Amino acid sequence: xxxxxxxxxxxxxxxxxxxxxxxxxxxxxxxxxxxxxxxxxxxxxxxxxxxxxxxxxxxxxxxxxxxxxxxxxxxxxxxxxxxxxxxxxxxxxxxxxxxxxxxxxxxxxxxxxxxxxxxxxxxxxxxxxxxxxxxxxxxxxxxxxxxxxxxxxxxxxxxxxxxxxxxxxxxxxxxxxxxxxxxxxxxxxxxxxxxxxxxxxxxxxxxxxxxxxxxxxxxxxxxxxxxxxxxxxxxxxxxxxxxxxxxxxxxxxxxxxxxxxxxxxxxxxxxxxxxxxxxxxxxxxxxxxxxxxxxxxxxxxxxxxxxxxxxxxxxxxxxxxxxxxxxxxxxxxxxxxxxxxxxxxxxxxxxxxxxxxxxxxxxxxxxxxxxxxxxxxxxxxxxxxxxxxxxxxxxxxxxxxxxxxxxxxxxxxxxxxxxxxxxxxxxxxxxxxxxxxxxxxxxxxxxxxxxxxxxxxxxxxxxxxxxxxxxxxxxxxxxxxxxxxxxxxxxxxxxxxxxxxxxxxxxxxxxxxxxxxxxxxxxxxxxxxxxxxxxxxxxxxxxxxxxxxxxxxxxxxxxxxxxxxxxxxxxxxxxxxxxxxxxxxxxx
Numbered sequence: 058x059x060x061x062x063x064x065x066x067x068x069x070x071x072x073x074x075x076x077x078x079x080x081x082x083x084x085x086x087x088x089x090x091x092x093x094x095x096x097x098x099x100x101x102x103x104x105x106x107x108x109x110x111x112x113x114x115x116x117x118x119x120x121x122x123x124x125x126x127x128x129x130x131x132x133x134x135x136x137x138x139x140x141x142x143x144x145x146x147x148x149x150x151x152x153x154x155x156x157x158x159x160x161x162x163x164x165x166x167x168x169x170x171x172x173x174x175x176x177x178x179x180x181x182x183x184x185x186x187x188x189x190x191x192x193x194x195x196x197x198x199x200x201x202x203x204x205x206x207x208x209x210x211x212x213x214x215x216x217x218x219x220x221x222x223x224x225x226x227x228x229x230x231x232x233x234x235x236x237x238x239x240x241x242x243x244x245x246x247x248x249x250x251x252x253x254x255x256x257x258x259x260x261x262x263x264x265x266x267x268x269x270x271x272x273x274x275x276x277x278x279x280x281x282x283x284x285x286x287x288x289x290x291x292x293x294x295x296x297x298x299x300x301x302x303x304x305x306x307x308x309x310x311x312x313x314x315x316x317x318x319x320x321x322x323x324x325x326x327x328x329x330x331x332x333x334x335x336x337x338x339x340x341x342x343x344x345x346x347x348x349x350x351x352x353x354x355x356x357x358x359x360x361x362x363x364x365x366x367x368x369x370x371x372x373x374x375x376x377x378x379x380x381x382x383x384x385x386x387x388x389x390x391x392x393x394x395x396x397x398x399x400x401x402x403x404x405x406x407x408x409x410x411x412x413x414x415x416x417x418x419x420x421x422x423x424x425x426x427x428x429x430x431x432x433x434x435x436x437x438x439x440x441x442x443x444x445x446x447x448x449x450x451x452x453x454x455x456x457x458x459x460x461x462x463x464x465x466x467x468x469x470x471x472x473x474x475x476x477x478x479x480x481x482x483x484x485x486x487x488x489x490x491x492x493x494x495x496x497x498x499x500x501x502x503x504x505x506x507x508x509x510x511x512x513x514x515x516x517x518x519x520x521x522x523x524x525x526x527x528x529x530x531x532x533x534x535x536x537x538x539x540x541x542x543x544x545x546x547x548x549x550x551x552x553x554x555x556x557x558x559x560x561x562x563x564x565x566x567x568x569x570x571x572x573x574x575x576x577x578x579x580x581x582x583x584x585x586x587x588x589x590x591x592x593x594x595x596x597x598x599x600x601x602x603x604x605x606x607x608x609x610x611x612x613x614x615x616x617x618x619x620x621x622x623x624x625x626x627x628x629x630x631x632x633x634x635x636x637x638x639x640x641x642x643x644x645x
Contacts, residue, residue, distance in 0.1 A: 096334060097330075097332040099329075100327070100331065100332060100339075101331055101333050101334070102333075102336045103334060103335050105127075105150075105151040106151060106153050107152070108126070109127070110128065110129065111128045112128060113128050113131075113405065127336075129161045129164050130357070130403065132168065132336065133562075139172070139177070146326070147323060148169070148172060148178070148336075149320060149333065152181055152184075156189040157194050157198070158437040159194040159275065159456075160435070160436055160438075160456040160459040162194035162197045162198045162275070163457050165201075166197060169202060170201055178323075178326055179203060180202060180203075180326070181198075181205055182207070182319040182320070183205070183207045183211065183310075184211055185208060185211035185212045186214055187214050188216065188298070193215045193218060193271075193279075194275055196215040196279060196294075197278045197279050199310075200279040205310040206311065206312045206318070211300070213298060213304040214298040214299075216295055216297040216298055217294075218271060220268060223250055224249075224250045224255060227254050233475035233476040234475075238251065238252060238467060238468065239468060239469055241465050242465060242541075243542060243543070244260070245463070246263065267547050270547040274549060275458075276291055283309070293307050350580060351396075351398045351581070352398060352581045353398065355583065355584050356388060356391065357586070358402070359403075360376065360406060361379065362378075362417070363378055363379065363380060363381070363410050366382030367380060379406055381412075381417050382416075383586055384586060385416055385417055387585040388400070388417075388424050388585075390585050391424065391585045392429060394585075397429060397583075399430045399570040399576070400424055400430070400570070400585075401432050401563070401570050401582075402433045402434070403433075403566075404438075404439050404446065405435065406446070407438040408442035408463070411445070411466065411522075414445040418446050421446065421449055425450075425451060430452070430574055431450045431451050432569045433447040433453045434567075435447065435453065435557070439461040440461050440463035440545055441463040441464070443461075444526070444556075448525050448526045448529040449525060452558045452559065453557040453559075454569060455551060455552075455559075458548060459551075460545050462544060462554075464526055464537070464540075465542060465544075466518045470497055484498075486498045492504070492507065493506075522541070523537050526541070530555055530556065548560050567580075
């Protein structure tokens with residue numbers, strides 16, 4: 058017995074020691090990974106865009122262990138700081154071979170131009186531009202630099218924009234699966250792949266419209282930066298594909314050479330003794346000095362919108378999410394801070410829960426009621442739920458290619474009973490209470506009474522969405538109803554329709570916030586809602602208050618074509634409530 062107690066005490070002590078030392082060891086790794094390298098006296102920042110690129114910096118402390126993921130906002134903030142750093146001479150960029158999010162290219166283009174306007178240089182190198190959906194956006198960003206290099210013999214295939222969608226209707230018919238969904242309205246195309254075997258006229262119109270707008274925006278920007286006429290740029294690109302040598306001869310790039318040659322050219326331009334420094338290792342200080350001046354709160358939201366609190370993203374995948382409790386608290390903290398004079402709300406979301414969206418919108422309204430203007434800065438998406446949470450801000454600023462609007466809703470379920478019966482699996486169900494209780498069951502379609510009740514609910518959500526937009530944008534309800542119907546618009550199109558106030562990036566949103574708050578000169582930017590350190594982020598992630606929604610509550614808007622199959626396989630009882638989401642089309 059004595060030996061048993063000694064062993065038990067040893068095990069207990071070991072567990073306690075592990076619980077104490079493991080987090081300390083992990084935090085030590087985080088601190089070591091985050092420690093910036095000294096900046097040389099003459100530095101060229103190195104930016105490799107060939108990996109993953111998010112809109113906003115990750116708040117997951119474990120992401121550092123796998124290598125820092127670049128973000129559009131992180132790059133912009135770093136370049137803003139480097140503008141006034143005499144040690145930094147320029148920027149060397151490795152371009153992706155495929156496409157990138159058009160709005161990300163818009164934002165980074167502005168950052169590159171601003172960097173150059175402060176006496177710095179930008180040199181980019183490409184190993185080829187392949188015919189990928191949004192490769193023209195990659196070229197748009199390349200053209201923003203004053204010096205474009207391309208590897209010898211590499212392809213230049215930025216000839217247009219193409220997009221493909223998978224339609225599952227015939228597959229469903231073959232296996233006896235019924236997609237029992239409703240849409241508000243014809244342009245809410247997220248569930249079209251389950252309902253049809255081809256594009257509907259509305260789906261085709263909407264998709265070609267945003268694709269054409271993105272193409273026009275990229276062409277205009279590239280033509281201006283390459284000092285070509287729009288007609289010449291259009292005809293030259295559309296006549297491709299070209300080789301790197303052809304592209305140089307036609308004025309699309311400046312040099313044909315290997316990556317090492319372009320890198321050496323950057324170092325030579327920076328001056329004797331210049332060295333490259335990875336942008337993530339560059340000392341990132343606040344881009345505006347601390348002081349007692351007026352303060353602007355920055356609240357960031359990226360990903361699918363869902364209720365609850367906890368880490369803004371999966372600890373394992375790192376995929377960002379927007380938790381309504383977290384964002385609401387950030388707003389109320391900013392409201393309670395007497396030093397905060399305005400709020401910039403950075404939004405990059407394709408949609409999510411209408412309930413969570415309304416909670417966040419209520420916090421936006423509260424900030425305005427407290428006399429603190431709220432300016433939304435939209436990233437890649439500000440659509441559906443992402444537009445809901447933005448709709449009643451003091452002002453909305455979006456990039457030319459931001460996908461916004463998508464004022465609509467869809468919901469429903471997959472009927473799997475007949476399909477599973479073919480494999481010997483019989484779905485049976487029991488319910489008590491009212492007849493609507495079984496409406497989310499997978500065995501059979503909704504009854505007429507259930508469908509009518511569900512339809513009424515959808516109508517209420519849609520009417521509420523339209524009403525909030527009409528109130529926030531000071532537009533007649535009839536006009537909003539006309540431009541809503543689930544249709545996605547680009548930022549350029551949304552400006553003409555009155556859905557946003559200004560086409561521009563984060564800096565333009567800051568300027569608008571300063572103007573609305575009556576701030577003259579510089580203002581301090583302070584993040585609200587983000588962990589202040591790796592320790593705080595880890596504590597937030599491990600907090601017992603963190604809420605993880607059940608599988609049935611996940612957002613179908615995140616690439617519905619692929620997630621549908623995984624969802625059917627893992628949750629045969631897909632609930633009606635879980636399938637009702639706010640989400641835009643298209644998805645990149």
